[in-house]
Amino acid sequence: MKRFKGLHGVARAQDRYQHDIVVNSKVVRLADTGGSQLILKTQHNGDCNAMAKLPILEFPDERLRTKAVPVETVDDEVRQLVDDMLETMYDARGIGLAATQIDVHRRVVVMDVSDDNSQPLVLINPRYEPIGDAKEPLSEGCLSIPEYYAEVPRYLKVKLNALDRNGEPYELEADGLLAHCIQHEYDHLEGVLFVDYLSPLKRDRVMKKMQKRHKLMNDA
Numbered sequence: 459m460k461r462f463k464g465l466h467g468v469a470r471a472q473d474r475y476q477h478d479i480v481v482n483s484k485v486v487r488l489a490d491t492g493g494s495q496l497i498l499k500t501q502h503n504g505d506c507n508a509m510a511k512l513p514i515l516e517f518p519d520e521r522l523r524t525k526a527v528p529v530e531t532v533d534d535e536v537r538q539l540v541d542d543m544l545e546t547m548y549d550a551r552g553i554g555l556a557a558t559q560i561d562v563h564r565r566v567v568v569m570d571v572s573d574d575n576s577q578p579l580v581l582i583n584p585r586y587e588p589i590g591d592a593k594e595p596l597s598e599g600c601l602s603i604p605e606y607y608a609e610v611p612r613y614l615k616v617k618l619n620a621l622d623r624n625g626e627p628y629e630l631e632a633d634g635l636l637a638h639c640i641q642h643e644y645d646h647l648e649g650v651l652f653v654d655y656l657s658p659l660k661r662d663r664v665m666k667k668m669q670k671r672h673k674l675m676n677d678a
């Protein structure tokens with residue numbers, strides 16, 4: 459998922475985003491008292507190799523439609539993938555990135571919804587279930603669909619289960635921006651994009667906009 463920029467056209471979205479960040483810092487609750495350690499555990503331990511930025515696939519690239527396979531063992535190769543994904547996400551000023559977006563079709567996601575990139579979260583083989591039926595719309599962006607934002611209704615609260623960078627299982631309850639981000643990134647692993655929730659007309663407009671962008675990039 460992508461951070462909103464302070465552009466005039468998305469001023470309202472920007473306000474909304476900041477509001478959610480404030481709410482989010484208060485509403486993110488971890489399922490047990492070891493919660494604060496969970497975030498620390500996912501930070502780099504100094505044992506990682508040099509990180510690399512990776513190219514991000516852009517809509518309507520068909521490879522974004524691939525369903526990712528589960529990770530069987532969280533080994534050094536997976537940890538390197540995680541580190542490269544974090545580097546790529548931070549460089550692109552994103553708050554979430556799924557391996558699908560860098561053309562690696564394994565069930566790995568990285569996120570950081572903090573204001574200062576201080577809370578990297580690693581989700582390997584993530585699963586979530588809604589807590590309650592309530593949904594709320596929130597403006598979303600995506601690193602695979604640059605400079606486009608649209609409101610998507612998602613479950614307000616979810617319970618996440620995943621493995622961390624060390625292969626340790628964890629569980630957390632999230633709402634606000636983090637809950638949205640979990641659902642958005644999980645969709646990527648299933649080959650689903652947030653524009654799939656829009657009307658065909660709107661999706662078509664995004665498609666044309668992206669094709670124009672790619673043509674400009676190729677001509678440059």
Ligand SMILES: [Zn+2]
Nearest residue numbers: 459600601602
């Ligand atoms: Zn995305």
